[in-house]
Amino acid sequence: MTADHRVQLVRDATFAHLEADGGISGTRGTTPDGLFLRDARHLSRWQLTVDGTSPTTLVPAAAEADHTAACVLTPQGTRDQPPAYTVFRRQSVTAGTFTEHLRLVNNRPGPVTARIELTVDADFADLFELRADDRHYAKPDGRHETHTTDDGLLFDYRRADWHARTTLVCNPAPDAVDSPQDASRPTARALTWHLPLDGHGEAQLHLTAHAHPHGAPSHPPAAPPAPRRTPAPAPVDDLTRTCERGLADVDLLTIAATGVDGEDVYVPAAGIPWFLTLFGRDSLLTSYFLLPYRPGTAAATLSALAAAQGRRYDTFSGEQPGRIVHETRHGELAHFRQVPYGRYYGAVDATPLFLVLLHAHYETTGDGALAVRLEEHARQAVDWMFTDGGLDRHGYLVYRPDTGGLVNQNWKDSAGAICFADGTQAAGPVAVSEAQGYAYDALVRTARLAEELWKDEPYAHRLRTAAARLRTRFTSDFWMPDADFPALALDGDGRQVDALASDAGHLLWSGILDAERARRVGRRLLEPDFFSGWAIRTLAAGQPPYHPLSYHRGSAWPHDNAVIVLGLARHGLTDQVDTVTEGLVAAAAHHGYRLPEVIAGYDRFATATPVPYPHSCSPQAWAAAAPLALLTASRQVAVS
Incomplete structure (x- = not known):
């Protein structure tokens, strides 16, 4: 069964992927099914049979809301012997909990007994185990146990100091609990009920699975406050609908x-x-995209990232003093350092973006309290850029491929994404173009904080001087006169990585390019080899490494386009802003006004709808927030 036949439920940091009949079979790969919390799968099997056979799906599982789905099932029947009863199945998730309600309705005038069997298992697999990347992780001391309780089951997993559980509560309790005949794992159990149904009567079955992950707080934090909706612009149009869907998705995430x-x-x-x-x-x-509409999100993100800011040197995780974390994980493999992602710092751009957002929050809200509160964290981030980040030694922010983590440490973080025009991957230390723009903007903005809030003019002068020198150096080293376009990167030998890539559009947003070059780049990005009609591609078509179904070498990313559109607006390129906005909103309209993480790079004239990228996350936060950036850019050019 393909991912297209599945339904996804999400709420309160908990999500479930279900098959068309509401079941879970324990798949791996592109879209694993199950119940997930804190990077672990707490239900890996949840399969229903009725009267000893797999049910017929009359109505496939479909979301009634983002956290609730329903489907309609029956025992197998024929035209002359229609099913004796119908099963109305409703499932939902909330914080750490998966709930199922079965309502069985007798279709006959006389009494019948429905035989319901549910096979359940919990493998507690780490998300990194479920990826389709052929990696395997040893767990020689892991112990799985299943215990029968008065009203259900307890699944228990222990490994050294790691302990995770899933409990199942049934109302009514099952009549029998056995090992299923087809069990692929000894921990699976089959629960059986014999439910009497009066003539045209019904019966109810309630099932509740509770995930108890390792390390979860004993007193979980209260639910986030209800978001304050920003009044939509009038009239309600497709951009507005896309913004509303995006805000709802941000809430889910x-x-x-x-x-x-x-x-x-x-x-x-x-x-x-x-x-x-x-x-x-x-x-x-x-958070930056949301800033004009929800500034509280930026404040929360900055505080959380400051709390996780690097304090020491750890080669395994990439931690360095002052460096902003790339990702955090709560799973078993991170706990035992079998993967470096518990707190992983392998990003060259998170640190300057932290500084950009810190000033932008002050600039937008007029409230400098947060920037004052995080002054020392900001100074440490600046120090990292000059020292371990590479500005002092290399003149640029650089990264070296991490063999245990990410080969590329900018937003195009897949292997081979930072490539020459012939497709050869750049070797490190690599200086990617957009990170230099972020660094320039971070220095300029932090200088303003130093001058206006921290009252440290010498520090502000130092940062302004460094920014000006970086801007001059960047133009000299990155600009490719023959292409009239900036290089994607400089490799470890200082050679221009000459693939034509969308990263150039980020330079318009950061302001590191002079106005004339910026406008030329902006117009170039709307040429047909870059712009598909839906969005700007990550790599211009016609180059040897271009592939419309690649992750970063020809696909199109809404968030990438949103950054570019903000840059186009900054330089007054109104027509280009309108063109990209129209393409993205048209693409969203084909997805229920939800922008996916990434779409394929095929031309709009070639297909009636945008071609999905097969491994796209959805919902995905920066894609969800991208329409708000489009709205901001449209408003900017409208008043310019």
Whole structure:
């Protein structure tokens, strides 16, 4: 069964992927099914049979709301012997809980007995185990147990100091609990009920699974406050609808985190299924897009990232003093350092983006209290840029491929994404173009904070001078005169990585390019090899490495386009703003006004609808917030 036949439920940092009949079969790969919380799968099998056979699906599972789905099932029947009863199945998720309500309706005038069997298992697999990347992780001391309780089951997993559980409560309690005949795992159990139904009567069955992940707080933080909706512009149009859907998706992806002073804060997680956790770059750009409408999101994100800021050197995780974290994880493999992602710092751009957002929050709200509160964190972030980030030694922010983590440490973080025009991957230390723009903007903005709020003019002067030198150096080293376009990167030998890529559009947003070059780049990005009609591609078509179904070498990302559109607006390129906005909103309209993480790079004239990228996260935070950036840009050019 393909992912297209599945339904996804999400609420309160908990999500479930279900098959068309509402079941879970324990799949892996692109879209694993199950119940997930804190990077672990707490239900890996949930399969219903009626009268000894798999049911017929009359109405496939469909979402009634983002956290609730329903389907209609029956025992197998024929035209002459229609099913004796119908099963109305309703399922939902909330914080750490999966709930199922079965309502069985007798279709006959006489009494019948429905035989219901549910096979359940919990494998407690870490999300990193479920990816289709052929990696395997040893767990020689892991112990799985299943216990029968008075009203259900207890699944228990222990490994050294790691302990996770899933409990199942049934009302009514099952008549029997056995090992299923087809059990692929010894921990699976089959629960059986014999439910009497009067003539045209009905019976109810309630099932509640509670996930108890390792390390979960004994007193979970309260639910985030209801968001304050920003009044929509009139009239209600497709951009407005896309913004509303985006705000709703951001709400779905909002999770609890710990702020810099130990307070509970609520931040946008990156996306489902793989990234329902705090991500530095993703959460920062999402918060920036939302800033004119929900400034509280930026404040929460900045506080959470300041709390996780690097304090020491750790080669395994990439932690360095002052560096802003790339991602955080709560799973078993991170706990035992089998993957480096418990707190992983392998990003070259999260640190300058932290500084950009800190000033932008002050600039937007007029309230400098947060920037004063985080002054030392900001100074440490600046120090990282000059020292371990590479500005002093290399003249640029640089990264080296991390063999245990990410080969590329900018937003195009897949292997091979930072490539020459012939497709060759750049070797490190690599200086990607957009990160230099972020660094320039971070220095300029932090200088303003130093001058206006911290009252440290010598420090402000130092940062302004460094920014000006970076801007001059960047133009000299990155600009490709023959292409009249900036290089994607400089490799470790200082060579221009000459693939034509969308990263150039970020330079318009950051302001590192002079106005004339910026306008030329903006117009170039709307040429047909870059602009598909739906969006600007990550890599211009016609180059050897271009592939419309690649992750970063020809696909199109809404958040990438949103940053570019903000840059187009900054330089008064009104027609280009309108063109990209129209394409993205038209693409969203084909997806229920929800922008996916990424779409394929095929031309709009070639297909009636945008072609999905097969491994796209949805919902995904910076794609969800992208329409708000489009709205901001449209308003900017309208008044310019």
